[in-house]
Amino acid sequence: MTSEQFRRAGHDLIDWIAEYLEHAEDYPVLSPVAPGQVRQSVEQPLPARGEAWQAMWDDFIAHVIPGITHWQSPNFFAYFPANGSYPAILGELLSAGLGVNGMLWSSSPAVTELETFVLDWLVDLLDLPAHFRGSGVIQDTASSSSLCALLCGREQALEWQGNDIGLGAVGQRLTIYTSDQAHSSIEKAAVIAGIGRQNVRLVRSDETGAMIPAHLSELIVADRAAGCLPSFVSATMGTTSSLAMDPLAAIGRITSSERIWFHVDGAMAGTALACPEFRRIADGLESADSFCVNPHKWMLTNFDLDAFFVRDPHRLTRTLSILPEYLRAAQSDEVINYRDWHIPLGRRFRALKLWFVVRSFGIEGIRTHIREHVRLATVFERWIADDPRFELVSPRSLNLVCFRLKAGDDPSERLLHALNRSGRMHLTHTKLGGRYALRLCIGQPRTREEHVRSAWALIRETAGQVLGEES
Amino acid sequence: MTSEQFRRAGHDLIDWIAEYLEHAEDYPVLSPVAPGQVRQSVEQPLPARGEAWQAMWDDFIAHVIPGITHWQSPNFFAYFPANGSYPAILGELLSAGLGVNGMLWSSSPAVTELETFVLDWLVDLLDLPAHFRGSGVIQDTASSSSLCALLCGREQALEWQGNDIGLGAVGQRLTIYTSDQAHSSIEKAAVIAGIGRQNVRLVRSDETGAMIPAHLSELIVADRAAGCLPSFVSATMGTTSSLAMDPLAAIGRITSSERIWFHVDGAMAGTALACPEFRRIADGLESADSFCVNPHKWMLTNFDLDAFFVRDPHRLTRTLSILPEYLRAAQSDEVINYRDWHIPLGRRFRALKLWFVVRSFGIEGIRTHIREHVRLATVFERWIADDPRFELVSPRSLNLVCFRLKAGDDPSERLLHALNRSGRMHLTHTKLGGRYALRLCIGQPRTREEHVRSAWALIRETAGQVLGEES
Secondary structure, eight states, X not given: OOHHHXXXXXXXXXXXXXXXXXXXXXXXXXXXXXXXXXXXXXXXXXXXXXXXXXXXXXXXXXXXXXXXXXXXXTTBOSSSOOOOOHHHHHHHHHHHHHOOOOSSSTTOHHHHHHHHHHHHHHHHXXXXXXXXXXXXXXXXXXXXXXXXXXXXXXXXXXXXOHHHHOGGGTOSOEEEEEETTSOHHHHHHHHHTTOOGGGEEEEOBOXXXXXXXXXXXXXXXXXXXXXXXXXXXXXXXXXXXXXXXXXXXXXXXXXXXXXXXEEXXXXXXXXXXXXXXXXXXXXXXXXXXXXXXXXXXXXXXXXXXXXXXXXXXXXXXXXXXXXXXXXXXXXXXXXXXXXXXXXXSOOOOOHHHHHHHHHXXXXXXXXXXXXXXXXXXXXXXXXXXHOTTEEESXXXXXXXXXXXXXXXXXXXXXXXXXXXXXXXXXXXXXXXXXXXXXXXXXXXXXXOHHHHHHHHHHHHHHHHHHTTOOO | OOHHHHHHHHHHHHHHHHHHHHTGGGSOSSOOOOTTHHHHHHOOOOOSSOOOHHHHHHHXXXXXXXGOOOTTSTTBOSSSOOOOOHHHHHHHHHXXXXXXXXXXXXXXXXXXXXXXXXHHHHHHHTTOOGGGXXXXXXXXXXXXXXXXXXXXXXXXXXXXXXXXXXXXXXXXXXEEEEETTXXXXXXXXXXXTTOOGGGEEEEOBOTTSOBOHHHHHHHHHHHHHTTOEEEEEEEEBSOTTTOOBOOHHHHHHXXXXXXXXXXXXOTTGGGGGGSGGGGGGGTTGGGOSEEEEOHHHHSSOOSSOEEEEESOHHHHHHHHOOOOGGGOOTTTTTSOOGGGGSSOSOOOOOHHHHHHHHHHHXXXXXXXXXXXXXXXXXXXXXXXXXXXXXXXXXXXXXXXXEEEETTOHHHHHHHHHHHHHTSSOBOEEEEETTEEEEEEEOOOTTOOHHHHHHHHHHHHHHHHHHTTOOO
């Protein structure tokens, strides 16, 4: 592809993306393809010679697009959002064009310095504790941040010897603690780090889904009595099922007195801290050793970009630093080398897109975006409460409403599948207190009240069919 | 930013990237900024209101560009390359525009199916063993692939119980094996997985930097005798220091008879397998349980994209699968859910860029690209051999030449720093057999013979100055 061909294809692609995002609602939200269908349609022998862009583009439109579930549709209410914005897309494009690897400060100083700077902006924007200033790093996802935090906790509990001798030589079970509503990545991190599933203690949660601190204390005491080594507590600021908020202050008092690493996973809800009226969910965050939030969920920054903050970065680098000769650089003592702050060695220039987003929207733009989603969720919650066939399964939290048909699990599940099959909206489900629940999460920048209203009309109509009423 | 503003800024940005890549050699290769300089120049208070694109763009040019080390410059000979191409950039842009998360098959079936398909193309292109067909996954970097492989080895050695009971309950040291020339990510993975640095056995390498299999056998026998549990062997197809090739067949015979997981790290050199004349380096790869190669190094696909292949994916998913209710999907048994194949949960649509690259270049285009770099390295090697002031520190391997001044370590190091300070080329160093060596790695698509010739002229001239000769 020549420079001239790239320019033409690039301009067309920019225009296509603008068109796509403006009209994403015209596509069926959940891809309707059958397993194997996309592969079958793109299958061709490895090409001996290069092909023209147009051939690839035609195949993309014909064969790939049908296999896309449209996360950017205003009718996407599933999981948590992975929203984006024009400035973020430009940041990603620019990063791809520069093609630099910021593994070391010297391998592109701007990658490191802009990253530390823009994460300090997040400390301001989200009113995070001051001890997170200057100690942020961009990770791919909250899963990776939680793993890094858990490794710090593991090593702190072992007085930083586990790195060296290995857990097999410790001869003691390490235990970690998170609520029964925590994200699966915590258990995954425990498996990766050699802690083991059996040593993941699931602290009971209350009826809202929030961790019960008294149970955390009980578990720690029992584990110590049994000869285990409690090493890590992960609290959730906004659980995946119901956006429940663990009581950070009470948990922090326990971790402080027990001297256990305290991580807070604010992957989704952390963005809400941009609005002063929602900051009560961060009460107690000042006792956290580490914290993560995903601008790639609700802060208009396309996937992937997780921001991880650690009180004492030396704890992290002590755990992850390996320094071979070929990576020795002159400035090692006076600069940050982010390669020691996460699992991979290499790293993209991801700070660019967050820099563009924060500057393009400003504090006010980001707050308006969050507040509108919360407002729409409040409206939807009222509709649910007012319809006698439906019930809320947990209190609305921020932009998430969990609801079901009073008629039970089975009709609720049939309702979900019928809605998703319609192509007109996409929802996912969970179980809360053993009961099947539909989750409606509002997080797309283009979701307006009319979309939520249409969704509600479709839900009511489909519920009528499911319940065997005449619609 | 409106749709119209995005189009205008996007077109300009596409044009800028084309200009940048065509003229990357005009910039000083290694950024000359001092620590803190970029941060100081971008520092401003968190903006209350949104700013216009032009303001950000002006700051990018004025403050970020000076802090960039230009990996896409034809005069970048440092580390290993992170090369890219126009079709790859378009793929990254398209992925950012679609903004989908392929964590589950159903969360965008095309993400999963195109990925499995295009990795099967790599099996064809690189003539990989047939047991890697249908079992590839894209990871961010080789560090993450190696960690996943090590976890499989750990669990296999523990008969898949470590996941559950944790290493602390095993009460036995697990050991892993790699050469003293292996990448730092192997030791990092051992630390993360709870194996411990002390249990990383560094197998001696020969004078070319290749692992000595007899020493591997000795270490395993000694560890078993001492009550340790050998669990993982990682061989390198192209070491970071000198692109040395571990003897895979001999190593594979040992891992097979010892029943130890055998991983092969072909991050850099794996791309050379596209050319039949270089395939001897893969002799024995058929005994590997897992293999990784980074198209983001030498296959024209911008960072990040590592391709990881595992003989039996069930081993991987058995290690990494955690299935909470909110991720249960109808098709779980008949499709791949890649979230269980790596550390993170969420995932970008990275297959697009590799699909575009392979189709745009075709087999011939990729081979031409590799062969030209190897040819240029051969030319450079001859120049080194013909100049009495210089010596080769190891045999040239593929596109990498390691050399030094015969005058010793100190003049060689001064030569390196002087060359990097010039801004006209960028090299990095290593130590081989205890001796300081400069590494010249040729991997940029725009590096032509004239660039290597100019680099050599500059090296000779600078060497003259360093050696105190009149130039």
